[in-house]
Amino acid sequence: MKSKTVSLTEVYNFCLGGVFEEAVAEAAYFLEPGQPIAQTVRNQEVIDNVWVAGDLSLQVFPKQPSRLTTKPVVILVNSGTASAAEVLTGALHDNHRCCITTFICLLCSALLAPSTSVTGAFDGIGKAQSRCL
Numbered sequence: 001m002k003s004k005t006v007s008l009t010e011v012y013n014f015c016l017g018g019v020f021e022e023a024v025a026e027a028a029y030f031l032e033p034g035q036p037i038a039q040t041v042r043n044q045e046v047i048d049n050v051w052v053a054g055d056l057s058l059q060v061f062p063k064q065p066s067r068l069t070t071k072p073v074v075i076l077v078n079s080g081t082a083s084a085a086e087v088l089t090g091a092l093h094d095n096h097r098c099c100i101t102t103f104i105c106l107l108c109s110a111l112l113a114p115s116t117s118v119t120g121a122f123d124g125i126g127k128a129q130s131r132c133l
Contacts, residue, residue, distance in 0.1 A: 010088075011076045011103075018084030021060050027091040028053040028065040030073060030098075037091045073098040 027037045033054025040048040056064055075089050075098045092098035 010073065012081045012085035012089065014078065014080035015085040016080060016082050020084050020087060023084035023088040023091075024051045024056065025061060025065050027088050028056060029068045030092055031095055032067060035095045038087060075100050076103050078102055 024037050031037065031053035033052075035053045036046075036049045037051040037053055038049075039046050040050060053067075054064065058064075073092060075092065077085070077089060077100060081089070089098070089100060093100055
């Protein structure tokens, strides 16, 4: 498997709040135009795409965020992660753009298996796996 370079690690430990619109804008920086950021889902069926990358409300986002990178992203969370941080994490996870882990899991992986990098959490086609490394 070809090694992948992680472009960014975002830390949302004990992030209890945040502005929803900022989370939507940040998610758009990592998604392709047309990928959903927030959806209304009922009985496992998508009812509405509320926010979509590349098609955000001009009243809220006068300048549309454009994609920063296509490289994998790692997001560190814990039991205190909530609100807008969950929206951002969920949007990137649902679109296979991030690996979600905890700091302790990342630390243990580095100590117990130093030859395994963070990029080991990504499969051969770049889709993120939501699991400890």
